[in-house]
Amino acid sequence: MTATSSTSSPPTARRRRKNDPESVRADILAVATREFSEKGLSGARIDEIAEKTRASKRMIYYYFRDKESLYLHTLEAAYQKVRLQETELELDHLAPLEALSRLVRFTFCHHAKNPDFIRLVMIENIHHGRFLAQSELIQSLNAGVIDALADVYARGVESGCFREGLDPRELHWLISALSFFNVSNQHTFSRIFDWKQAAPENQQKLEDHVTDMVMRYVRTDEALR
Amino acid sequence: MTATSSTSSPPTARRRRKNDPESVRADILAVATREFSEKGLSGARIDEIAEKTRASKRMIYYYFRDKESLYLHTLEAAYQKVRLQETELELDHLAPLEALSRLVRFTFCHHAKNPDFIRLVMIENIHHGRFLAQSELIQSLNAGVIDALADVYARGVESGCFREGLDPRELHWLISALSFFNVSNQHTFSRIFDWKQAAPENQQKLEDHVTDMVMRYVRTDEALR
DNA sequence: GACTGAACGTACCATTTCGTACATTGTTAA
DNA sequence: TTAACAATGTACGAAATGGTACGTTCAGTC
Secondary structure, X not given: OOOOOOOOOOOOOOOOOXXXXXXXXXXXXXXXXXXXXXXXXXXXXXXXXXXXXXXXHHHHHHHHOOHHHHHHHHHHHHHHHHHHHHOOOOOXXXXXXXXXXXXXXXXXXXXXXXXXHHHHHHHXXXXXXXXXXXXXXXXXXXXXXXXXXXXXXXXXXXXXXXXXXXXXHHHHHHHHHXXXXXXXXXXXXXXXXXXXXXXXXHHHHHHHHXXXXXXXXXXXXXXXX | OXXXXXXXXXXXXXXXXXXXXXHHHHHHHHXXXXXXXXXHHXXXXXXXXXXXXXXXXXXXXHHHOOHHHHHHHHHHHHHHHHHHHHOOXXXXXXXXXXXXXXXXXXXXXXXXXXXXXHHHHHHHHHOOOOOHHHOHHHHHHOHHHHHHHHHHHHHHHHOOOEOOOOOHHHHHHHHHHHHHHHHXXXXXXXXXXXXXXXXXXXHXXXXXXXXXXXXXXXXXXXXXX
């Protein structure tokens, strides 16, 4: 999350000391992430977070002022972590069809591997995005996502394999929807339709469906081969 | 929600009476639906539900035992209401292409018009579908949805306008994903990408995208006209 | 070595919140 | 009419919960 890793690792630069505030802060944030993503803002308990932390309740208020502020920091940290992972993806050297297909698969898998993040976003939506609205940080983080997709799409249109007239933002919406739902509604969907959605073979099926669906939507008929 | 309508309407059959338990029950359920869908299971307050009801807190416990049981009844009532609305849709007399397109548009609009239901499902997923699992009622309600889609799909395959090999359940998953996300993530998506997703013209765009996307995915190339 | 501010522990307080005890009124069947 | 039971109002209890007062220890500075 921050500079020093999770446990009481040796302080980066200066001489060692017993107090390790950065590590304490990071530890609180890690525990808070688990608790909030599991139980929501109102469901999570400060006392329980305190218990699961190496620190005490006093420290939570010392570093994060109050419960809502802690929640906001949790949300910001989650977005930061996720957007950081997304920069790993390098699409520039790939042909448009390959690049888009890869982008979709990456998004799908990425969401699947980060249920905590998805749940925090769900919870934030339950709160009408009220906390996200307070964060300039998160707003600024997300421009890049659309840019990468816009670039791939523009290249595809130019080379004739993607059809014209699509808005990258709306395209991103479609990809997000399919990838997000896979995590967000896994429990109800599995239970209602008696279908082990989380099973690897079904996850693979869904990933293929989603990718295929997006590709069919974007590419021209000529590109159908 | 139940037989008698919301306010103190005349009791259906027998002679009139001052006590109107069915109406009280329905009123509590209606208020609870608003409160739970707005604030979640842990966020909703029994005292607040009681205040907003014509009845008192005592009545809530009289009819619904405890908070979790009230929540479960709320969830069940929501599913019942929604599945009831869905039966309005009559697809049998339509050609497969028309029927599927109509089904998708209906699902999209239906979700958009029932945000309370969507939010309850989100909340239930936050709880890992733990309450839904307790309800035999909800399980039984949902078979029909897949059946209707399976029928349309089978007719489409037979008439050559739909390609073979798709699973109706997975198809339903894709349609649900796109329709659900439109409501569930409206707040965060709008805020992050500075896009008024709820605006009528954008809702229309998304409905068209979603419908078009599903149709392109299902139909054969020959059906492209 | 004394001083200062940051980092931290313990105990506690005020409210909130779920749930219930108890008393009362309405309704129906005999 | 009245016994019996369903429906409802009022007041309260006990635990949980967010937040704080107050005191102590650590680490760098003069």
